[in-house]
Amino acid sequence: MAYLASFFWGWLLGSLLLGLAMGWISIVQHGEGVSKKWKRWLAALAVVLVAAAVSRLVPGRFGYWLDLGLILFALYLCGCAVGSWLRDWVVSRSAPAA
Amino acid sequence: MRVLNRWSGKWWPGVIPLVILWAFAAWTTTAPLEADLAQRSTTALKDTVLDKRRIAVAGRDVTFAAEAFSEEGRQSAVASVEAVPGVRLVNDETRLVPEAKPFVWSAERDVVRVTLGGSSPLPSSKSKLMEAARAMLGGVEVSDRMNLARGAPQRFDAAALLLLDQIAKLKDGKITLSDNKVTLSGMARELGGREAIAAALKNLPEGYSVAANDVKAPPYIFQAYKDPVAVTLTLTGYVPDNNAHAALVAAAGRKFFSEKVVDNLKASIGAPSGFAAAVLPALGALSRLSTGTLVVSDREVKLSGDALYEAAATQIRAGLGKEFPQGWQFKPEISVKPTAAPVDPTVCQQLFTDLLGKARIRFESAKADIVADSAGLLDRLIETALRCPNANIEVVGHTDSDGEEPANQALSEKRAQAVTDYLVKAGLPANRFTSTGLGSTQPIAGNDTDQGKAQNRRIDFVVR
Structure with a gap:
């Protein structure tokens, strides 16, 4: 893992920043979110994909691409969580003053 | 946590650029990653002795094919590749080098080159043998037809090097080592080469023996x-x-x-x-x-x-x-030889005198037995006698002054008779010859020196 991180740290950083930005925006966005039912399905899909990656079921290049996608997605999610939390913190601090 | 759950519902739009990012990352990193892993795997195997090594990388999976010389070597090679950082899976296609039974190695020499064939236990011993062959044979082309195999007898390298030294002594031929039996055939380069090879084979490492040595020597x-x-x-x-x-x-x-x-x-x-x-x-x-x-x-x-x-x-x-x-x-x-033209007796006498002036008929010491070394001279005297068929010839024996005169007289007579008998045996008519002994009465040189005595011990031919 350390090898992969050092090999394409730029791409990882990109997905993290993308997540931060998305998280930042999502707090004040007024659109429809993903329904609960969909979330469950997506979570199940993620679990299946992670299981496939961990058990090294997918061979060759596809295996590598799966690993890469999952790592980018995980960092994206982390970025989103941190971004959302930061924005929420900023919004809740400025609200009483307003 | 509930808050996070609420927010996460709105994170999906970012997935679209993330997918694009992913596609780009996959597109640009796959080839460099594969090249890097292939290079690291090769480096990891640098000190491992393997034959027919092949490394192919797809994504982070390495397909590793090679022939190893021992089971431990094979396992450690696979483990080294597995330990390379970044490698996800190793498709192990390694196997052991086939075992040769019997383990046969040969060196064959012909007019233009020396061919090393059969099996060699390790790449290092193979190259050592090639190098040694080039050094020993100085300038002769050395061709490598050796393959690699397991099952070599102990001290193979020492035995093979000794045999290579022997191929240098052959003009042509073949030396075969089958397990620990040596077979040699061919022609030695020099006289004595066969003996030199036989002597060198005594230094074969323990356990090795010569099954057949058919090396021939060039004619003496x-x-x-x-x-x-x-x-x-x-x-x-x-x-x-x-x-x-x-x-x-x-x-x-x-x-x-x-x-x-x-x-x-x-x-x-x-x-x-x-x-x-x-x-x-x-x-x-x-x-x-x-x-x-x-x-x-x-x-x-x-x-x-x-x-x-x-x-x-x-x-x-x-x-x-x-x-x-x-x-x-x-x-x-x-x-x-065609018979020479006849000559008259005077010339005949001259020819006898010339011949007997160059050499003397020699006898065993104090005996009347003609020594074999005088055969050439006697043949020339006979040839001369054949050229004057009408001349009568007196064969006269002389001695030096050593010893009693009666004994010398008798010896000179016997020696003259022995010469006459020799001439008659060669086909000359007996009636043309008379033999006389004069003892030491007619010296031609002084009897006070060995040289003079030697000159006095003689047979003369006198034409009558």
């Missing part, structure tokens, strides 16, 4: 050419050692009284047994020819040339072979 050649025009006897070829060399040249000097001996002989081991015992009588026979060539090749003696008269030719043809040691062959090609 001795040649003598009697040239009547240049009046020389040319000796070429080989003699067993320096003593035999000196003895042979001295004998040639005695047998060929008028010819100059040109000595081009070289001493070399590898002579057939009984060499001197065969060559000396053969040289004696050559001395009886007017012109001729003697070729001794191993145990075959070929004598060709012209005898001075018919009876001499018959004697040589029939007699020489009997003098040879067991196992020697004699191939005579003797013709007879």
